[in-house]
Amino acid sequence: MPVLASFVCGLVFGAGLLISGMTDPQKVLGFLDLFGAWDATLAFVMAGAVAVAATGFAIARRRAAPAFSARFLWPDRNDIDTPLVGGALLFGIGWGLVGICPGPALVNLAGLSLPIVVFVVAMLAGMIGQNLFDRNLWRRRAAAPRAIETSPLPSRADG
Template sequence: MPVLASFTCGLIFGAGLLISGMTDPQKVLGFLDLFGAWDATLAFVMAGAVAVTASGFAVARRRTAPTFSARFLWPDRNDIDAPLVGGAILFGIGWGLAGICPGPALVNLAGLSLPIVVFVIAMLAGMIGQNLFGKNLWRPRTMAPRAETASLPSRADG
């Protein structure tokens, strides 16, 4: 049942992206062009998404358990750290350059457009690279205790 619930949520999300125009890179770039031909329609999409999400969280917080899972998996962190800021900056740069982000890219993948296929491959490579190498990049640096070394004889000992 959880797989069916996940599939249904993904289907609704994908349909919402299509209907709202979030899958059209030109529409997204028009929204991001604040000092040019700004297209404000995606602001209404985002406001609607925030309203629906806030309502959903309000209902979920009053429940003792989710419908299709044994327990809620609420986030346990709320701090702002370097990986969060760095990731947000990279996401914003990529979104601004391409006019597409991961969700809409996966929806657009159904059309097998070469630029979208390349985008998704690059996105997957970035995700794999983060899993392989990124964990060490963002780890806080601490001074490791020095290993005890055998004392060398001094000149006075010799």
């Protein structure tokens, strides 16, 4: 059941991206281009998405458990650290270069156009590269005597 529910959620999410026009990189770039012919659509997409998600989350907060699993896995971090800032910066540069972020990239994959396939392969490589980078960093820090005693290990991801 949780797998079926998750599939349906992915389907609805993808439909939302298609209907909103956010799978079209030109439309996304039109929003990011403040100094050109600005297209404010993305702000309306965000407003609609945040309003409905916030309502759903408020309902979830009042419940003991989700329908098909043991507990709610709310992200539990609230610190602003260097990886958060640096990662968001790198992501923003990549997003601005072509106007595609991970969700629309996967939805667009269905069309199997060459640039999208190249983008998705490169994106997955970047994600794997970041995993390896992270592991090496932790190994090096773990080898340093008592260097990270007080620094908390990264817990659940935000998204």
